[in-house]
Amino acid sequence: MYIKKIKNKIPETIKNILKPFYFKLKSIIENMKIKKQYYYHKYNLQKVKNKVKKQKKINIAFIVLNSSIWKYDELYKMMENDDRYNPIILICPFTRYGKKSMLNEIEKCYNMFLNKGFNTIKLYNTDEETYINVKDKFKPDIIFFTNPYSNKTKSKYYISNFPDILSCYTHYSFHVCNRNETMYNSLFNNLLWKAFYETEIHKEIAKKYSRNNAKNVVVSGYPGIDRLEYGKSIVLNKWKKQNFKKIIWAPHHSIQKNDELKYSNFLRYHKFMFDIAQKYEERIQIAFKPHPFLKNKLYNHNNWGRTRTDEYYRKWAQLSNGQLETDEYVELFNSSDAMIFDSASFTAEYLYCGKPSLFLYSDENVSDRFNEFGKLALKQHYTGYNKKDIKNFIEDVINEKDKKEKSRREFYNKYLIPPDGNKASKNIMNDLNNSIFGG
Numbered sequence: 361m362y363i364k365k366i367k368n369k370i371p372e373t374i375k376n377i378l379k380p381f382y383f384k385l386k387s388i389i390e391n392m393k394i395k396k397q398y399y400y401h402k403y404n405l406q407k408v409k410n411k412v413k414k415q416k417k418i419n420i421a422f423i424v425l426n427s428s429i430w431k432y433d434e435l436y437k438m439m440e441n442d443d444r445y446n447p448i449i450l451i452c453p454f455t456r457y458g459k460k461s462m463l464n465e466i467e468k469c470y471n472m473f474l475n476k477g478f479n480t481i482k483l484y485n486t487d488e489e490t491y492i493n494v495k496d497k498f499k500p501d502i503i504f505f506t507n508p509y510s511n512k513t514k515s516k517y518y519i520s521n522f523p524d525i526l527s528c529y530t531h532y533s534f535h536v537c538n539r540n541e542t543m544y545n546s547l548f549n550n551l552l553w554k555a556f557y558e559t560e561i562h563k564e565i566a567k568k569y570s571r572n573n574a575k576n577v578v579v580s581g582y583p584g585i586d587r588l589e590y591g592k593s594i595v596l597n598k599w600k601k602q603n604f605k606k607i608i609w610a611p612h613h614s615i616q617k618n619d620e621l622k623y624s625n626f627l628r629y630h631k632f633m634f635d636i637a638q639k640y641e642e643r644i645q646i647a648f649k650p651h652p653f654l655k656n657k658l659y660n661h662n663n664w665g666r667t668r669t670d671e672y673y674r675k676w677a678q679l680s681n682g683q684l685e686t687d688e689y690v691e692l693f694n695s696s697d698a699m700i701f702d703s704a705s706f707t708a709e710y711l712y713c714g715k716p717s718l719f720l721y722s723d724e725n726v727s728d729r730f731n732e733f734g735k736l737a738l739k740q741h742y743t744g745y746n747k748k749d750i751k752n753f754i755e756d757v758i759n760e761k762d763k764k765e766k767s768r769r770e771f772y773n774k775y776l777i778p779p780d781g782n783k784a785s786k787n788i789m790n791d792l793n794n795s796i797f798g799g
Contacts, residue, residue: 393520393547405526405796408796412796412797418446418502418796420445420501420503421500422447422449422503423452423483423505423506424451424473425454425507426506427472428688428689429652430469430472430506432530433690434586434587440478444797448480449480451483453484453491453517455512455513461656472688481498483517491514494516494522495524500525501526502553503526505519505529509548519547529549529556530784531543531558533584533709534705534709535562536704537729537730537734538729539620545570545571549570554578554795555576556784558579558708558733559579561733562577562733579779581778581782581784583788586784587694588690588709588712589694590713591713591769592713593696594691594695599695600680600682601645604642604643604681606645606647607696607700608646608696608698608699608701609633609646610650610699610700611625611630611650612702612703613652613653615654615658616657616661622723623703625721625722629750632747633648633700633750634675634676634682636754640754641681645682646676646679646681647683647685647696648682649685650686693709693712694713697757698717699715699717700754701718702719707719708737714769716753716756716765720745739767740771
């Protein structure tokens with residue numbers, strides 16, 4: 361706090377002069393940490409192996425910020441069923457949008473994991489208003505992170521606070537955007553013991569951008585899709601109208617002028633999508649599946665605010681042939697018939713279902729904001745530039761017309777099946793077992 365006060369008193373001209381020196385110094389310090397962490401990993405791994413020799417269980421902590429980006433379901437279950445591991449879910453406070461939002465997300469996460477029967481603890485004590493120390497309280501041997509960013513929670517839960525603990529991570533969404541420097545060369549990615557990435561293409565991107573030359577990368581496949589079923593429409597009570605065509609609408613959160621990616625078409629189509637649901641109320645069911653960050657951005661939008669946003673979300677929840685979906689989406693995907701979207705990661709993830717989908721373009725240059733893999737995946741979706749394209753796509757879904765079905769299957773077989781034909785979680789588990797018990 362004291363340093364921040366001093367920083368605020370420094371004139372902008374002086375800050376601009378000092379900025380290059382600051383970033384240079386920051387880079388030097390980070391590179392030293394990255395080099396040092398390599399030796400920490402060797403030491404930490406030996407500690408775990410010594411623990412195994414004493415017939416002690418390995419403590420695995422999954423640090424979770426948001427319910428919607430949880431990808432380790434199958435991996436947790438595998439560890440729970442293996443006597444050598446002791447997994448626990450730690451609900452980490454998501455502090456970026458204030459205390460009220462933080463408390464709501466903690467409860468939402470906690471209830472989700474309780475319903476799954478997972479061993480779950482909150483890292484924020486609401487009675488004492490204190491943040492629990494992970495190392496002192498749980499003594500984890502390995503931590504699986506679910507989010508790489510340092511500005512989402514307290515610094516005590518960031519990777520740099522755990523140099524003495526083995527750290528693992530898989531992307532919280534299937535990585536398709538072109539933010540390669542951010543997604544592969546951040547301090548976080550370079551400090552990891554194991555970075556479990558989606559495909560060989562992603563490993564090559566990591567080699568190109570990361571400071572550690574992707575030495576910590578393991579191609580495992582993406583665990584977020586382990587439970588997706590290709591080409592099947594599973595009947596679940598998740599939908600109000602089982603006999604209607606079930607369509608997901610998944611808008612991205614990038615509605616602000618300063619948003620880097622600018623994928624979102626929500627402000628353009630928010631009314632139209634509601635109108636189209638009413639127009640086809642006897643033929644389709646639409647699930648409104650907004651990006652988890654969209655709501656808070658709408659709260660802060662000049663033309664929206666909290667009241668209008670809450671009312672809009674409520675209308676979808678109450679619509680006879682509509683519904684609101686804000687949690688995990690595996691069952692939603694499996695039971696759907698099609699999707700309309702502009703959320704980046706779904707460009708890859710929905711292809712694991714083999715179902716038709718319409719990607720809405722916010723401008724003609726959207727594909728430039730995708731990485732090498734993302735550009736390939738984008739071609740497997742129908743393209744939408746206007747309301748007419750949306751209407752035509754819905755008509756095709758109703759009439760079961762799908763010209764891209766063969767192309768999607770070929771893409772799936774060539775790029776999306778995880779290594780060795782295993783589920784991604786199985787590949788992660790095998791890699792951990794080989795590293796710890798293999799020698």
